[in-house]
Amino acid sequence: MSGSRERVLARVRAALADVPAGEAPEDVAVPRDYAPAHDQGETTALFAERLEDYKALVHRTPPEGLAATVARALARRGAGRVAAAEDAPEDWFAQAEAEVVRDGGLDVAGLDRMDGVVTGCAVAVAETGTIVLDGGRAQGRRALTLIPDYHLCVVRGDQIVAGVPQALPRLSPARPLTWISGPSATSDIELDRVEGVHGPRTLEVVIVE
Amino acid sequence: MSPDHSSPGAGHAAQDRAAGHATFLGMLPFPEAAERAVGDSQLRHNLRMATRTIRHKREEVVGELDDWSALRAAGKAVKDRTLRHLDTYLERLEAAVTAAGGRVHWAADAAEANEIVTGLVRATGETDVVKVKSMATQEIELNEALAQAGIIAYETDLAELIVQLSDDLPSHILVPAIHRNRAEIREIFRDRMAAWGVAAPEGLGDDPRALAEAARVHLRERFLRSRVAISGANFAVADTGTMVVLESEGNGRMCLTLPQTLISVVGIEKVVPTWSDLEVFLQLLPRSSTGERMNPYTSTWTGVAPGDGPQEFHLVLLDNGRSDVLADEVGRQALRCIRCSACLNICPVYERTGGHAYGSVYPGPIGAILTPQLRGTASAQEASLPYASSLCGACYEVCPVAIDIPEVLVHLREEVAASPGHRAEKAAMGAAGWVLGGERRLGAAQRAASAARSVVPRRMPGPASAWTDTRDIPEIPEESFRAWWRREGAAEPAPGADPAEPGRSGGDEEGGRR
Structure with a gap:
């Protein structure tokens, strides 16, 4: 701790002289x-539709089609070498021709040489087309999904909730979270949205139903 | 335009650029600044295009949520709860951040905040830092303070980059370069990028995609090697010590993830009590701000996470006038602001004058109530801001946390008017009250005005000239309405009294409300 802690707190307390001494925070009704x-519609279909609105590429597949879908996506992308978390399931890549590099502490330059990254997620929100990563199973640390220009994310049907209020209780604030809604984008030029700036410029999502 | 725009060649070190920053200090009062701005047709065109686009997008995505008014009420109430018990929540936040491995610093004002941050950066031994767009650090002019200490702060948000490269000032909360169109941005990139790092590509066009690509290339290398980042935060959760940053481009993720040291400068009003309170704000903010269902990236972090992201985290809690705002029971509500900028985009005054006329990093309606409260109304510039509005109320309608901006504007006008130096206006209002207060006096004044209409000047002389500098004196009619009514009105029945028009009149008076 440094700086004017007591001074700031004293000023705040003085400013709140009108608040009755007996009032507790919970007394202010919310x-x-x-x-x-x-x-707004069936959850999985809605999630897919909202992702497409952000110009993400979306596929829906039964579990037995996952490996083929991943393989096709990577081939179409021309990704020869992709990164994945150490605990990403082996069977996702069973049919992929690309080399899968497990992240055992790749440095930034190493990550920058990858053609893409394949991860799972913690939760997804249909209404907003959002994927949340929490560094848990098959997701890896944050840099893994940030530096490569292409992110392929596998989302299980049971990970999708309809609304934002349903997502928060499933997440632990103690873990660093990244909420992703489409590829990186900017509206800074004439407030017109353009996809693709510093984060991955292509987001591809495979929904496993 | 600043004087150092000539020859941006390689001979100019980035440090020289950083030292020559534009500043809001000593800006003109709003009326003069606005008069200049509305004369700039390019600026008006850029603003009209941009605000129209964003207004439309916001309306669409807000309309999708049938519980918007309930979310708005909850957002307002959560912020009110926090503000009324801010000391409790700040202490809670401090404890939670500390427990999670972060360090908390308290800054009473801008100078102290700058000193703390400068000291923290110096301790790392680095002389370059990358920055995530942050209103708080703009407010305290952190970049200038760092430059004084030989530390260069590189803005990484696209709009902030445009502003920094052109040694300009931000003019919008969300999109600081909203006053620039694509052609201007291309010129800035072409002329200025080389002095700050990687040059713009040969033959750069003005397609937004190409411009975004140029920004990516310009900053890529810097992101990958920077060891210190500075950010703000949209929210700070008291219970858990979690910081929340919403962004679009991924520059935020780069700064929040790759460096070793992260310093976040956060206004004390950014606290929210609990993790679940975010369910309200993560719906209100993106829809109100960029008009998206959700912004592309939101990062949350709590202290430090071993093996993932910065291993040193500092939170600098900033007062800098906020406790003064808190002390005003009417004005306090301005601290609910979540910096979405919906009030700027809807404001007919902002659309015409742009942000610079407000002389502050907080422009538009929210700036008109926040700036005079943060800085006081002693100077003409701040004292003019509560008048920078037609009180149409559109800002209140769109505000996701229901800040009654017109109410605060009127409150601040009273404050300004009660201060010395506003005697002429008070005298004029007093005289008007005397004239309007008596029917005979009013009739006499109107007849006198009608008789004198050909000789009334376009501008008022003496102290009243301040009023007509920004207004046209209305044309005085040949005959007053009251005189016309006496002559014509009495001859025929008024339409509202026609018995053949049921419901047009009488209902309320006779039978009560239906």
């Missing part, structure tokens, strides 16, 4: 009558 989700 109405929570907003919806947990918005009934």
Whole structure:
């Protein structure tokens, strides 16, 4: 700790002289009558549609088609060498021709030489077309999904919730989280959205139903 | 334009660029600045295009949520709860961040914050830092302070990069370079990028895709090797010590993930009580801000995570006038602001004047109430801001945390008017009250005005000239409405009194409300 801690806190307390001494934070009512989700359509279809709105590439497959879908996606991308977390399931890559490099502490330059990265996710939100990574199973550390220009993400049907309020209880704030809604983009030029800036410029999602 | 725009050749070190920053200090009061701005047709065109686009997008995605008003009420209430018990939540936040391996610093004002950050960067031995777009660090002019200490801060948000490269000032909360169009941005990239690092590619066009690509190439190398980053935060969760940054481009992720040391400068009003409170703000903010269902990237982190991201994290809690705002029971609500900029995009005044006229990093309606409260209204510039509005109320309508901006504007106008130096206006208002207060006096004044209409000047003389500098004196009619009514109105029945038009009149008076 450094700086003017006591001074700032004293000023804040002085500024709040009008707040009755007996008032607890919970005494300030917060109405929570907003919806947990918005009934905007069947969850998986909605998730796929919203991702496509962001110009992400989306595939839906039964579990037995996953390896083939991953293989086709990587081939179409021309990805010869992709990174993956150490605990990403082997069978995802069973049919892939690409070399899969497991992340055992690749340095930044090493990551920068990868043609892409393949991960799972922790939670997905249908209404907003969002994938949340928490560094858990098959996801790896944050740099893994940041430096390569292409991110292929495998989302299981049971990981998709409808609305944002349903996602937060499934996530631990103690872990570093990355919420991803489409490829990197900017609206800084005339407030017109353009996909592809510093983060992965291509996001491809495989939904396993 | 700043004087050092000539010869941006390789001889100019980036450090020289960083030292010659534009500043909001000593800006003109709003009326003068606005008069200049509305005369700039290019600026007006750029702003009209951009604000129209974003207004439309916002309306669409807000319309998708049938519980928007409930979310808005919750957002307002969560912020009110936090503000009324801010000391409790700040201490809670400090404890949680510390427990998670972060260090918390407290800054009473801009100078102290700059000193803390400068000291932290110096301790790393680095002289370059990368920055995530942050209003708080703009407010305290951190880049200038770092430059004084020989540390160069590289802005990495595309719009901030445009502003930094052109030695300009931000003019919008979300899109600081909103006043620039694609052709201007291309010129800036072509002329200025080389002095700051990787040059713009040969033959760069003005397609936004090409411009975004140029920014990617320009910053890529710097992201991969920078060891210190500085950010702000959109939210800081008191219970868990979690910081939240919303962004689009991935520059935020780069800065928050790759460097060894991360320093976040966060206003004390950014606290929210609990993790689950984010379920409200993660819906309100992106839809109000960029008009998206969700922004491309949101990063959250709690202290340090072994093996993932920066291993040293500092949180600098910034007061810098916020406790003064908190002390004003009417003005306090301005601290609910989540910096979405919806009020700028909807504001008819902002659309015409742009952001620079407000003389602050916080422009538009929210700036008109925040800046005078943060800085006080002693100078003409700040005292003019509460008047930089037509009080149409559109800003309040779109505000996701229901800040009643017109209410605060009127409150601040009272404050300004009660201060010495506003005697002329008070005298004029007093006289008007006397004239309007008596029917005979009003009639006499109107007849006198009608008789004198050909000789009324376009501009008022003396102290009243301040009023007509920015307004046209309305044309005085040949005959007042009251005189016309006495002459014509009494001859025929008023339409509202026609018994053949049921419901047009009488209902409320006779039968009560239906």
